[in-house]
Amino acid sequence: MAVIYIRDTGEEIRGEENVRRFLESQEVLYEYWNPSKLPEDLQNVCHLNDEDKNQVLSTYDEEIRSLAERRGYKKWDVISLNKDTPDLDTLLKKFEQVHTHTEDEVRAITAGSGSFVIKGEETGYFDVRLSPGDVISVPVNTPHFFTLSEEKQVVAVRLFIDPEGWVAHTFNDPEFEKTKS
Numbered sequence: 001m002a003v004i005y006i007r008d009t010g011e012e013i014r015g016e017e018n019v020r021r022f023l024e025s026q027e028v029l030y031e032y033w034n035p036s037k038l039p040e041d042l043q044n045v046c047h048l049n050d051e052d053k054n055q056v057l058s059t060y061d062e063e064i065r066s067l068a069e070r071r072g073y074k075k076w077d078v079i080s081l082n083k084d085t086p087d088l089d090t091l092l093k094k095f096e097q098v099h100t101h102t103e104d105e106v107r108a109i110t111a112g113s114g115s116f117v118i119k120g121e122e123t124g125y126f127d128v129r130l131s132p133g134d135v136i137s138v139p140v141n142t143p144h145f146f147t148l149s150e151e152k153q154v155v156a157v158r159l160f161i162d163p164e165g166w167v168a169h170t171f172n173d174p175e176f177e178k179t180k181s
């Protein structure tokens with residue numbers, strides 16, 4: 001279950017109702033897809049071949065189609081990152097730059113963990129720490145970035161309206177730099 005950490009105040013928000021209420025107030029979609037639906041040999045496994053990735057998609061077919069129907073997504077895939085991913089550190093550095101998109105960014109975490117760091121209008125930057133089952137969507141034009149946690153591995157289903165249009169626009173923000181110190 002996701003945990004929220006608000007950078008300005010150091011406040012942590014835990015518990016399903018509290019997390020849902022906070023994310024709703026930020027217009028961030030939140031859902032939970034039961035991680036135990038995955039075949040046992042894929043539960044919390046982040047080294048996946050193409051066949052495994054298809055298995056993840058077929059396991060959550062109903063959830064994916066329901067979300068796609070409600071919100072207009074047309075395509076979906078699965079990505080996995082782990083310590084054997086070539087150039088993982090370079091990739092993470094690239095990820096950790098605040099940016100925006102012209103469509104929302106949906107991720108369903110099915111194994112491993114990671115955080116979205118999102119700029120709230122009034123709360124400032126907050127981290128959404130995600131574990132298997134957590135599904136979120138960062139709203140259109142909202143500054144954010146994604147990063148892995150210490151275990152450095154994740155599997156996520158991504159849904160797109162138009163994968164070609166899903167481009168990152170850098171968002172230089174002195175306010176974010178302050179939250180790092």
Ligand SMILES: [Fe+2]
Binds near residue numbers: 101105145168
């Ligand atoms: Fe993004």
